[in-house]
Amino acid sequence: MNYLLDTHAIIWALSDRGKLSNSVLDIMSDENNLIYASSISFWEISLKFSIGKLKINGILPNELPELILEQGFDTISLTPEESSSSYKLTLYDHKDPFDRMLIWQAINRNLILVTKDDNLQQYKIDGLKTLW
DSSP, X not given: OEEEEOHHHHHHHHHOGGGSOHHHHHHHHOTTOEEEEXXXXXXXXXXXXXXXXXXXXXXXXXXXXXXXXXXXXXXXXOOHHHHHHGGGSOOOSOOOHHHHHHHHHHHHTTOEEEOOOGGGGGGGGGTOEEEO
């Protein structure tokens, strides 16, 4: 299976695996699964770090891509097609732009979004698949 890590899942995978569910730990340990981290999450982490809203146990945001690769995950970047077509995603009360773009990437790339955020369940009608 193919999975996309939500931003909090990336942070916890790198700094506090005890916060991850058993299901998430299982998919991370299965070598048959492809697990991705998006450049959108790197941007979100970097932005929140720069304004003092986030610290990750001694990890600097620019170290994330290398650390993700060391964990056996891969990275994906936002494509022009994804960014220009994201208006098609239904607009619910949940308007966080980082979440919305991760949702859109997951739907368009047929990835299962690894997230603890129950607010994202409303996007199942748009084709989002989640795991926690």
